[in-house]
Amino acid sequence: MHNHEPPIFELSGPGKIGVNLPQIDVPQSELPADLLRADDLAGLPELTEPEVIRHYTRISQRNFAIDTTMVSLGSCTMKYNSKFHEEAARLPGFAAAHPLQGDELSQGALQLMYELQAYLGEISGFDAVSLQPAAGAQGELTGILVFRAYHRDRGDHERVEVLVPDSAHGTNPATAAIAGYRVVEVKSDARGNVDLEDLRRKLSPRTAALMLTNPNTLGLFEEHVTEVARLVHEAGGLLYGDGANFNAILGIVKPGELGFDFMHYNLHKTFTTPHGGGGPGSGAVGCTAALAPFLPTPRVRRVPREGEPLPLTERGVSLRPAGAPALPEGAYELFAPEKTIGRVKTFHGNFGMLVRAWTYIRSIGAAGLRRVSETAVLNANYVQARLKHVYPAAIDRTCMHETVLQGKLAAAPEVRTFDIAKRLIDYGFHPPTVYFPLIVPEALMIEPTETESKRTLDAFCDALLAIAEEAARDPEILKRAPTTTPVRRLDEVRAARQPILRYDPTVFARLREEGIRF
Amino acid sequence: MTHYIPITDADRIEMMKTIGIERLEDLFEAVPAEHRFPPLRLPEPLSEPELRRELSRLEQLNAHAGSHLIFLGAGAYNHFVPAAIDQILRRGEFYTAYTPYQPEVSQGTLQAIFEYQSLICALTGMDVANASHYDGGTALAEAAIMAINVVRGRRKIVVAPGMNPQYRAVMRTLLQGVDVEIVGDEDPEASLADVASLVDHTTAALMVQSPDFFGVLHDLRPLTAAAHAAGALMVAHFDPIALGLFQTPGEAGADIATAEGQPLGVGLSFGGPYLGIFTCRQQYVHKIAGRLVGVTRDLENRLAYVLTLRAREQDIRRERATSNICTNQGLMALAAAVYLSLLGRQGLRRVAELCYHRAHYAAAQIAQLPGYQVLDRGPFFKEFVVKTPRPVIEINAALRDQGIIGGYDLASDYPHLGNAMLLCVTEMNTRADIDALVTALRSAA
Numbered sequence: 019m020h021n022h023e024p025p026i027f028e029l030s031g032p033g034k035i036g037v038n039l040p041q042i043d044v045p046q047s048e049l050p051a052d053l054l055r056a057d058d059l060a061g062l063p064e065l066t067e068p069e070v071i072r073h074y075t076r077i078s079q080r081n082f083a084i085d086t087t088m089v090s091l092g093s094c095t096m097k098y099n100s101k102f103h104e105e106a107a108r109l110p111g112f113a114a115a116h117p118l119q120g121d122e123l124s125q126g127a128l129q130l131m132y133e134l135q136a137y138l139g140e141i142s143g144f145d146a147v148s149l150q151p152a153a154g155a156q157g158e159l160t161g162i163l164v165f166r167a168y169h170r171d172r173g174d175h176e177r178v179e180v181l182v183p184d185s186a187h188g189t190n191p192a193t194a195a196i197a198g199y200r201v202v203e204v205k206s207d208a209r210g211n212v213d214l215e216d217l218r219r220k221l222s223p224r225t226a227a228l229m230l231t232n233p234n235t236l237g238l239f240e241e242h243v244t245e246v247a248r249l250v251h252e253a254g255g256l257l258y259g260d261g262a263n264f265n266a267i268l269g270i271v272k273p274g275e276l277g278f279d280f281m282h283y284n285l286h287k288t289f290t291t292p293h294g295g296g297g298p299g300s301g302a303v304g305c306t307a308a309l310a311p312f313l314p315t316p317r318v319r320r321v322p323r324e325g326e327p328l329p330l331t332e333r334g335v336s337l338r339p340a341g342a343p344a345l346p347e348g349a350y351e352l353f354a355p356e357k358t359i360g361r362v363k364t365f366h367g368n369f370g371m372l373v374r375a376w377t378y379i380r381s382i383g384a385a386g387l388r389r390v391s392e393t394a395v396l397n398a399n400y401v402q403a404r405l406k407h408v409y410p411a412a413i414d415r416t417c418m419h420e421t422v423l424q425g426k427l428a429a430a431p432e433v434r435t436f437d438i439a440k441r442l443i444d445y446g447f448h449p450p451t452v453y454f455p456l457i458v459p460e461a462l463m464i465e466p467t468e469t470e471s472k473r474t475l476d477a478f479c480d481a482l483l484a485i486a487e488e489a490a491r492d493p494e495i496l497k498r499a500p501t502t503t504p505v506r507r508l509d510e511v512r513a514a515r516q517p518i519l520r521y522d523p524t525v526f527a528r529l530r531e532e533g534i535r536f
Numbered sequence: 537m538t539h540y541i542p543i544t545d546a547d548r549i550e551m552m553k554t555i556g557i558e559r560l561e562d563l564f565e566a567v568p569a570e571h572r573f574p575p576l577r578l579p580e581p582l583s584e585p586e587l588r589r590e591l592s593r594l595e596q597l598n599a600h601a602g603s604h605l606i607f608l609g610a611g612a613y614n615h616f617v618p619a620a621i622d623q624i625l626r627r628g629e630f631y632t633a634y635t636p637y638q639p640e641v642s643q644g645t646l647q648a649i650f651e652y653q654s655l656i657c658a659l660t661g662m663d664v665a666n667a668s669h670y671d672g673g674t675a676l677a678e679a680a681i682m683a684i685n686v687v688r689g690r691r692k693i694v695v696a697p698g699m700n701p702q703y704r705a706v707m708r709t710l711l712q713g714v715d716v717e718i719v720g721d722e723d724p725e726a727s728l729a730d731v732a733s734l735v736d737h738t739t740a741a742l743m744v745q746s747p748d749f750f751g752v753l754h755d756l757r758p759l760t761a762a763a764h765a766a767g768a769l770m771v772a773h774f775d776p777i778a779l780g781l782f783q784t785p786g787e788a789g790a791d792i793a794t795a796e797g798q799p800l801g802v803g804l805s806f807g808g809p810y811l812g813i814f815t816c817r818q819q820y821v822h823k824i825a826g827r828l829v830g831v832t833r834d835l836e837n838r839l840a841y842v843l844t845l846r847a848r849e850q851d852i853r854r855e856r857a858t859s860n861i862c863t864n865q866g867l868m869a870l871a872a873a874v875y876l877s878l879l880g881r882q883g884l885r886r887v888a889e890l891c892y893h894r895a896h897y898a899a900a901q902i903a904q905l906p907g908y909q910v911l912d913r914g915p916f917f918k919e920f921v922v923k924t925p926r927p928v929i930e931i932n933a934a935l936r937d938q939g940i941i942g943g944y945d946l947a948s949d950y951p952h953l954g955n956a957m958l959l960c961v962t963e964m965n966t967r968a969d970i971d972a973l974v975t976a977l978r979s980a981a
Contacts, residue, residue: 022838026651026877036878037618039886043967044897050915053753053782061658064880067620074648074874078629081644085628098540099632102584107805108622110602111595117612117807119599119941120932126597127806140577152670152808153863155850163712192850192860196681198713201855239566271567272574286863290540294867295645296635296667296827298809314709339945341929360709364611364673364702364796365807377591383581386538388573393543395563400551416563440640449638454851471542472551503640505834510639513832513844517821519664521654529831529839536839 022504022536023076027521030063036070080504081295082448088470088478092420092451092463093187093235095265095287097394102381103290103374112373117365121338121351127369128350132318134302134376138283141379141387142264143274144304146331148313149367154262155189156362157282157301158229162197163359164280164305164312165227165256171312171357177226177255183212185236185455187262190229199226206457210236210413212246221253231260232273233418235455237398237463239266247277256280256309264288265467266395266419269388280305289375300371307331314362315354323347334358393468394419397475401466404479408486412458420465422458429490433497435460438485440507441499445481599941601804605969607898609919609960610749610944611672611700612807613799615777616887616963621801621874631867635827639842645866646841650829652873659779659876659884661786662793662815667827668869669812669861672796673706676743676773678814678825678859679792680707683741683769684716685823685858686791690740690768694720696731698748699773701949716740724950728754732762739766741792745773746783750911750958751895751919753778756788764789776800776813776872778917780888785815792816801875802868811868822848825859890963891918894970898961901974907981911956919960921946921953925981928957934980940973 089096135147180194259281285300310331319332402421409423425435439449451463636642656665772790785793797811830844850857907925928945935942943957
């Protein structure tokens with residue numbers, strides 16, 4: 019692996035260009051002199067195409083990724099993403115279509131969206147789906163704003179609290195706060211479920227919703243989920259489902275049948291649209307018929323055939339321009355639901371991600387989806403069974419798609435989860451999620467996914483067991499790790515105390531003077 | 537059926553033995569029995585060749601930049617995307633990587649984002665750029681939230697009517713739970729001076745887009761002065777391609793500047809995924825939302841990149857975070873970084889010039905057509921408003937028959953303009969394309 023690759027600005031040479039652009043073939047118009055930029059773009063680098071390609075290729079090789087190794091990050095569902103899905107999203111009719119070109123010229127894209135709405139609804143047991151939210155956190159905000167609109171529509175203005183379990187993802191409380199709610203934390207019980215006593219205590223006429231992840235972030239299925247739903251509904255609240263862990267329950271159970279009112283799907287987790295080094299995601303949402311009128315605009319519907327009623331969940335205003343001729347029966351169109359909260363994003367969602375998810379569902383079907391979850395759960399339990407006698411399970415139960423272990427080694431008390439994770443890198447594996455959920459000390463949250471072979475799972479477990487032995491023998495091996503990577507442990511405090519957030523030649527010259535190598 | 541799943545039947549039996557269960561179903565005992573294993577009514581799975589055929593049937597029902605001449609913009613732009621960009625995006629090391637929380641094994645992603653941040657700062661003249669938001673509209677909404685957090689105790693946001701209507705709609709939705717009043721865009725013809733006069737001691741920010749939704753370029757310096765005089769922040773929303781020639785938000789003195797980054801090497805893709813560019817002044821860095829990559833050194837004194845100032849983020853601060861954003865548009869930020877690296881100083885300037893001169897050529901030609909009128913709203917960049925002799929819906933239907941996707945119908949967002957369309961010309965529209973548009977418009981009159 020290359021030891022360093024300078025910032026691209028240091029590869030620049032005056033007069034270079036990396037593209038072959040057209041000549042100006044029209045008469046030139048006068049430019050407004052008082053509106054021109056003064057610096058002539060002096061800060062941008064100048065390179066040729068081969069230099070740019072080599073630079074980004076070289077830095078790409080300094081990443082771990084699914085295509086190169088197992089990435090067992092819990093709650094992240096880092097499964098393999100099919101190459102075929104990438105081809106599908108790049109077909110010109112999808113990749114080069116303009117979002118405002120009109121329903122007439124977009125029937126293929128709209129049909130795909132309509133079908134994906136139906137598939138996601140069917141898989142999760144919900145009556146209506148919106149594909150607009152850009153990511154899971156935006157799906158959450160959409161859900162809480164829909165709840166808010168629903169309560170207000172019923173004249174119920176007293177509900178100012180959102181309940182969030184102490185094991186929840188950080189986005190849940192952050193979302194509730196941005197949506198204007200007071201966050202009330204609910205405890206977990208000894209088996210990792212929502213503590214029903216605590217829930218009863220905290221439910222009240224002020225409760226707008228409970229945000230629940232199921233399976234939860236301990237990797238456990240809520241044993242009292244239907245009771246939780248009943249209690250929340252009895253208090254007049256709504257049940258939000260964080261679908262980050264949906265990969266555990268495809269064809270196993272439908273959240274809509276368990277009493278959830280709304281949930282988001284992370285298409286970039288469950289439905290194999292890739293993570294892209296931190297996005298784009300897609301946070302499509304599904305909900306009950308009662309909430310459908312409030313979903314964000316636009317959604318896609320089909321023009322009913324003669325005598326066919328428009329489904330209740332598809333009532334609303336067509337977004338076709340005034341005066342546009344009616345579309346033929348069976349055609350697809352964008353519409354705004356009756357009481358929509360509005361737009362949460364420009365245009366129609368992260369469409370490229372939708373194409374990948376549609377392709378995934380169509381390529382494996384119902385039986386394949388169930389096999390996905392069965393295998394994801396099998397793999398997690400296998401890893402748990404192989405490791406828990408050395409790395410204690412946070413809660414010793416059959417887990418779902420992920421297991422939460424603890425980096426507390428009896429033979430090496432000074433070693434921490436952090437050290438174990440860093441040492442795992444030297445064995446060629448991306449570390450699991452660490453120190454989350456927050457309620458588990460020294461958490462190691464492992465989600466193998468269904469796309470790892472038994473050989474890989476065994477190699478991963480063998481590595482963690484070997485690390486435990488190293489820890490007992492010589493903890494320094496772990497404390498020094500990683501040693502095989504392009505950089506070793508970082509001075510993160512320095513990064514925060516003296517933030518350098520962009521390239522500046524004088525700052526980088528000073529770093530060199532300090533003896534920092536690059 | 538399961539070409540993605542490498543666990544064989546024999547593996548499964550062995551693994552179940554290790555776990556200590558007899559049947560796979562035993563793993564799901566916590567799921568309420570009456571709801572366990574529901575049937576899923578989905579289409580039968582298709583093989584890759586069969587699915588290719590089905591996908592190809594669907595995509596051929598769509599118009600696209602290869603099948604039609606596109607003169608439509610309004611927030612999504614048919615700009616040139618060099619082939620080299622997609623080759624980088626397709627590297628599995630980039631697109632199948634996770635968020636770079638483990639810096640030792642994520643230096644590629646981290647360096648790419650650091651370079652993206654740096655390139656955006658160089659382009660905009662701003663001090664700090666984050667690792668991106670979902671799109672231009674959500675970036676603008678985050679700017680409003682940030683302004684309220686910076687200028688404590690003020691609850692008014694003033695936004696100009698020339699701000700993209702979708703962005704204003706997105707901002708209004710996302711701020712439904714925030715105690716804030718958004719004003720300024722009630723009168724669609726309010727001048728920027730009128731809008732600036734609404735800024736007072738209760739205002740957190742003044743938000744202006746340049747070029748605005750109608751393509752018109754504005755000198756934002758007087759507006760910044762007006763905002764600052766009232767103690768409010770200036771938020772500029774810009775077009776990154778226009779910065780190849782025109783005043784930067786940095787030069788305009790903006791405190792926060794946002795943009796839709798799709799023009800920077802991200803394809804049209806029927807509306808997404810796009811790229812929300814978000815920048816601000818150094819003094820506000822602790823209030824910025826989203827991920828930031830910084831520089832430090834490792835144990836062996838090597839330069840290293842790392843996510844930093846993370847105490848702002850939701851996974852650490854939970855309900856006290858600056859935003860609920862988690863996932864960003866990492867791969868699109870990479871596309872923008874490769875785009876700006878390939879184009880560089882000269883390339884970006886050339887693209888901006890092509891847009892400017894071709895758009896002005898098109899406007900001049902259309903202005904001579906009987907029945908059409910190009911509205912003079914001031915100097916413009918690549919978009920301009922044309923009053924049409926018939927409803928735009930009819931004109932566009934006629935253009936469609938000629939293989940042309942016409943302009944954005946302004947009837948629903950700005951009905952006071954009457955029959956009017958917003959036309960867009962980029963470096964992808966040749967002189968011959970423009971002449972074809974003019975001919976088609978003439979016969980559609």
